[in-house]
Amino acid sequence: MNQKLIKEFEELLGKNRVLSEAEELLCYSYDATSKEFMPDVVVFPLNSNEISNIVKLCLKYNTPVVGRGSGSGFSGGSLPLKGGVVVSFTKMNHILEIDEENMFVTVEPGVINADLKSYLAEKGYFYPPDPASYEFSTIGGNVAECSGGPSAVKYGVTKDYVAALELITGDGEIINTGSKSVKDVSGYNLTQLMVGSEGTLGLFSKITLKFLSNPEANSLILVSFDDIGNGFNAAISLLKLRNRPSMLEFMDKSSIESVKSYFKSDIIKIEGAFLFIIEADGSRLEVGESVAEYEKILKEFSPVFLFSSGSEEEKRVIMEARKAISPSLRKYGDLKINNDIAVPINKIIEMLSFIEGISKTYNVPIINFGHFGDGNIHVNIMLNKDDADMVKRGEKAKFEILKKTAEAGGSLSGEHGIGLEKKEFMKLKYNDYYMNILKNIKKVFDPRNIINPGKIF
Amino acid sequence: MEDKDISYLNCVHCGKCLPVCPTYRISLNEFYSPRGRVRLILTDNNDVLPLKVSKVAEAMSTCLLCGRCVNICPNDVKIGDLIINERIKLNELQDNKFSLGAIALKALKNKRKILLKSALKIANIPIINQLNRRFVPNPQGKAFISARNYRFKADRNGAGGKREEIRAGYFSGCVFNSIYPQISADTVASLVKNGVSVFVPQMQGCCGLPFISSGDISSFKDLALNNANAFKAQDIDYIVTSCASCSYSVNKLYPLYFNKNDEGYSEVLNFSKKLLNIWSFFKVLEKKGIDIKAGELQKETDAVFHIPCHLLNSPEFKPSSYNEGLIGEAGLIVDKIAGLKLKPLKHNYCCGNGGMFNIRHYDLSKEITRLKFEEIKEAFPQNILTSCSGCMFSLSDQRGILKEQQGIPVNHLISIYAQSLKE
Ligand SMILES: Cc1cc2nc3c(=O)[nH]c(=O)nc-3n(C[C@H](O)[C@H](O)[C@H](O)COP(=O)(O)OP(=O)(O)OC[C@H]3O[C@@H](n4cnc5c(N)ncnc54)[C@H](O)[C@@H]3O)c2cc1C
Ligand code: SF4
Ligand code: SF4
Numbered sequence: 073m074n075q076k077l078i079k080e081f082e083e084l085l086g087k088n089r090v091l092s093e094a095e096e097l098l099c100y101s102y103d104a105t106s107k108e109f110m111p112d113v114v115v116f117p118l119n120s121n122e123i124s125n126i127v128k129l130c131l132k133y134n135t136p137v138v139g140r141g142s143g144s145g146f147s148g149g150s151l152p153l154k155g156g157v158v159v160s161f162t163k164m165n166h167i168l169e170i171d172e173e174n175m176f177v178t179v180e181p182g183v184i185n186a187d188l189k190s191y192l193a194e195k196g197y198f199y200p201p202d203p204a205s206y207e208f209s210t211i212g213g214n215v216a217e218c219s220g221g222p223s224a225v226k227y228g229v230t231k232d233y234v235a236a237l238e239l240i241t242g243d244g245e246i247i248n249t250g251s252k253s254v255k256d257v258s259g260y261n262l263t264q265l266m267v268g269s270e271g272t273l274g275l276f277s278k279i280t281l282k283f284l285s286n287p288e289a290n291s292l293i294l295v296s297f298d299d300i301g302n303g304f305n306a307a308i309s310l311l312k313l314r315n316r317p318s319m320l321e322f323m324d325k326s327s328i329e330s331v332k333s334y335f336k337s338d339i340i341k342i343e344g345a346f347l348f349i350i351e352a353d354g355s356r357l358e359v360g361e362s363v364a365e366y367e368k369i370l371k372e373f374s375p376v377f378l379f380s381s382g383s384e385e386e387k388r389v390i391m392e393a394r395k396a397i398s399p400s401l402r403k404y405g406d407l408k409i410n411n412d413i414a415v416p417i418n419k420i421i422e423m424l425s426f427i428e429g430i431s432k433t434y435n436v437p438i439i440n441f442g443h444f445g446d447g448n449i450h451v452n453i454m455l456n457k458d459d460a461d462m463v464k465r466g467e468k469a470k471f472e473i474l475k476k477t478a479e480a481g482g483s484l485s486g487e488h489g490i491g492l493e494k495k496e497f498m499k500l501k502y503n504d505y506y507m508n509i510l511k512n513i514k515k516v517f518d519p520r521n522i523i524n525p526g527k528i529f
Numbered sequence: 530m531e532d533k534d535i536s537y538l539n540c541v542h543c544g545k546c547l548p549v550c551p552t553y554r555i556s557l558n559e560f561y562s563p564r565g566r567v568r569l570i571l572t573d574n575n576d577v578l579p580l581k582v583s584k585v586a587e588a589m590s591t592c593l594l595c596g597r598c599v600n601i602c603p604n605d606v607k608i609g610d611l612i613i614n615e616r617i618k619l620n621e622l623q624d625n626k627f628s629l630g631a632i633a634l635k636a637l638k639n640k641r642k643i644l645l646k647s648a649l650k651i652a653n654i655p656i657i658n659q660l661n662r663r664f665v666p667n668p669q670g671k672a673f674i675s676a677r678n679y680r681f682k683a684d685r686n687g688a689g690g691k692r693e694e695i696r697a698g699y700f701s702g703c704v705f706n707s708i709y710p711q712i713s714a715d716t717v718a719s720l721v722k723n724g725v726s727v728f729v730p731q732m733q734g735c736c737g738l739p740f741i742s743s744g745d746i747s748s749f750k751d752l753a754l755n756n757a758n759a760f761k762a763q764d765i766d767y768i769v770t771s772c773a774s775c776s777y778s779v780n781k782l783y784p785l786y787f788n789k790n791d792e793g794y795s796e797v798l799n800f801s802k803k804l805l806n807i808w809s810f811f812k813v814l815e816k817k818g819i820d821i822k823a824g825e826l827q828k829e830t831d832a833v834f835h836i837p838c839h840l841l842n843s844p845e846f847k848p849s850s851y852n853e854g855l856i857g858e859a860g861l862i863v864d865k866i867a868g869l870k871l872k873p874l875k876h877n878y879c880c881g882n883g884g885m886f887n888i889r890h891y892d893l894s895k896e897i898t899r900l901k902f903e904e905i906k907e908a909f910p911q912n913i914l915t916s917c918s919g920c921m922f923s924l925s926d927q928r929g930i931l932k933e934q935q936g937i938p939v940n941h942l943i944s945i946y947a948q949s950l951k952e
Pocket of ligand 1: 202208543
């Protein structure tokens with residue numbers, strides 16, 4: 073790397089906010105995918121002016137610049153594919169302003185989702201987006217990937233909460249998008265364009281988010297079925313209710329197996345092949361009524377196991393187990409191809425049985441879990457790194473599954489983004505004309521293609 | 530030590546361990562994070578990239594071995610053990626330069642006889658002081674253990690009349706012997722009042738944690754064997770310690786570093802199996818149907834209990850009172866002290882001590898301690914309680930860090946309990 077650039081960074085930010093030794097760079101070469109790329113330098117800005125100057129230096133030296141939050145991404149978004157500069161937002165971790173009258177909060181991008189949640193909860197408020205990584209992923213990363221989690225079924229995902237952004241474009245210019253007014257149609261909606269842009273259009277420096285009042289109470293139900301058809305119909309019935317669940321997660325047999333140890337406490341014993349975690353929230357009265365109503369409906373579909381949690385401790389155990397699935401799949405193979413497809417809800421069953429067939433055809437274990445309520449299935453193809461033939465079969469299985477998803481009118485990624493992991497599959501869904509529109513949009517914001525190049529397309 | 534630990538291969542880089550790591554929370558730099566350290570260890574073991582030894586050593590030596598990352602990792606990556614192994618390896622490479630505190634450590638080990646006569650006062654403190662401008666508390670008085678073995682007979686009156694005699698050994702660890710001897714006295718007194726006869730052998734010494742955490746495995750093993758032998762001949766079922774770091778060292782690390790064919794393997798394992806931290810021991814007594822004696826403080830007061838990172842609850846522990854819900858097994862004793870109100874801490878952050886970490890990386894350590902005091906300040910207690918020698922050091926050393934808390938007393942919970950029994 074150009075020593076001169078490093079020197080200029082050191083002048084700009086001070087030595088202790090610039091990393092350039094190999095051992096340090098190694099610690100910024102990965103995210104939660106199994107791919108790795110070494111950056112040439114890592115920098116830690118503290119404000120928008122510094123970010124702007126960083127981008128301008130990168131333009132001067134014609135070097136790629138990639139934003140990074142906690143590096144928990146599942147699509148390679150924060151990997152410096154072409155080397156260059158990684159901008160770590162972790163030191164920009166302040167909550168800047170809370171506007172309780174209008175119910176908006178403005179944060180720096182490095183704030184951890186869980187820290188924002190608990191900051192607001194203390195004041196009686198609620199920030200719903202809850203990716204399973206909420207305890208360690210950053211708001212900046214959440215916005216860039218439009219992350220969502222179990223609560224999406226009732227509360228939506230990150231895009232439903234982003235009201236305004238300050239960002240630095242590929243020209244190094246600082247712009248502001250959106251506003252705190254609920255109704256805002258002055259020009260194109262650039263805020264929403266930025267949400268889910270995977271760090272390819274600009275680097276966010278301030279994020280204004282909407283929040284809600286805290287629901288007074290919540291309660292969890294665990295239910296499982298031997299017959300997948302019964303389970304499916306039961307779940308659909310709950311979604312039709314006016315008081316629909318605030319969470320409707322499902323786990324297939326192997327994902328249940330992978331976290332069973334979490335359930336070993338005598339609190340919960342799991343049986344059955346298909347499990348749902350269901351949450352009701354609202355006022356205490358509403359929760360009581362909803363739980364009774366859900367239970368009544370579920371019982372009509374002959375569940376093999378039905379459990380309503382009373383205590384906080386039980387709830388905690390259940391949610392810990394849900395969060396642990398993804399990282400604990402490793403026992404099925406040391407290489408994971410993780411697809412988070414989303415299909416219309418009435419296609420879920422068809423999709424799952426298709427996947428089961430594919431798993432047999434290609435002889436690879438495939439583990440499914442996810443957010444039933446919004447059709448988002450995490451399809452995990454588990455492989456052994458060293459078995460070249462198996463890896464090939466896994467890639468084929470992935471292709472078939474994504475093709476089927478596109479045919480079913482679904483999305484190639486519900487929440488993790490395209491990044492590196494799925495870019496060659498974009499053509500399964502979009503034609504050249506459409507892809508060109510995307511590329512031209514990128515050009516407007518980043519004419520020299522230095523911001524996170526090589527991602528999405 | 531069984532087969533070489535290769536659990537670094539299990540790491541999927543999820544990032545879950547980042548926010549729980551005290552050194553990452555302060556630096557916000559992944560080089561000082563569990564995930565980063567595991568990544569360096571992987572590379573170092575696969576020899577794919579040439580790494581600078583001094584730089585790798587920096588990442589390893591800044592780990593407090595607090596175990597928070599291991600507790601949260603869903604993939605069973607044994608980060609603490611991996612880091613210790615890496616330190617042992619680096620030690621060999623660097624010809625012992627890695628352990629900055631080598632001189633102090635030598636004193637701890639070789640002058641065992643003097644140590645028993647409060648050698649920390651004579652031998653170690655000046656040396657540690659030279660190493661760093663760090664404040665080391667003045668010993669409270671004469672060392673607890675002096676020239677001979679002690680036996681304390683159970684107080685059979687106060688403790689539920691006739692029942693089988695329970696005999697326990699007491700393992701003081703060096704700090705509670707030399708610097709805070711009163712804590713040893715209070716522990717023994719509390720046991721005796723609950724009908725336990727206590728044996729305190731003279732020949733016990735340091736638990737070895739400062740050595741193994743500096744990668745000095747041979748001194749560590751010498752000390753382990755010495756401790757095992759000190760208690761060996763006695764007919765006792767339990768050995769109790771009131772220092773969380775000692776129990777971590779004896780319970781977790783002794784079994785890890787002794788091979789089947791090592792001299793004294795079975796003695797050391799036996800010692801390790803019998804040793805319990807004081808709170809688990811009270812739970813054992815309770816399970817035996819013994820009524821743990823209740824005490825009362827003359828003046829009502831409130832406190833926070835800083836949970837030491839190395840305080841291990843017994844595996845089957847389930848909280849059965851409000852206080853146990855807050856702080857684990859130690860909550861049982863809080864339940865028994867009338868007039869003591871426990872206030873919750875929001876995050877239960879690390880105190881920043883980490884044994885030798887505090888000596889090597891004083892400034893980083895202080896930053897971590899500052900975070901601790903921020904949360905203590907929020908709880909606004911009248912006392913700070915804990916149950917680990919390292920934590921006592923950091924908390925009393927740094928209590929001036931925030932103006933509001935300059936004079937706040939820092940005590941071992943067992944001392945408050947002993948006091949409540951007297952009153
Ligand atoms: C165990 C586990 C569970 C997960 N569960 C979920 C889940 O349930 N739902 C879900 O949606 N995701 C999930 N994820 C994926 C991941 O956590 C999310 O994508 C998260 O939003 C990434 O945040 P991060 O801070 O780690 O960002 P990173 O991974 O560091 O970056 C992600 C992308 O954001 C960009 N970026 C980061 N900060 C900025 C910024 N300030 N400006 C512009 N671009 C920026 C990066 O360039 C990159 O493209 C999970 C991941 C793991 C490891
Ligand atoms: S939690 Fe475990 S698997 Fe995840 S990054 Fe940390 S060490 Fe690796
Ligand atoms: S043991 Fe503690 S200090 Fe060391 S890496 Fe783990 S969390 Fe960080």
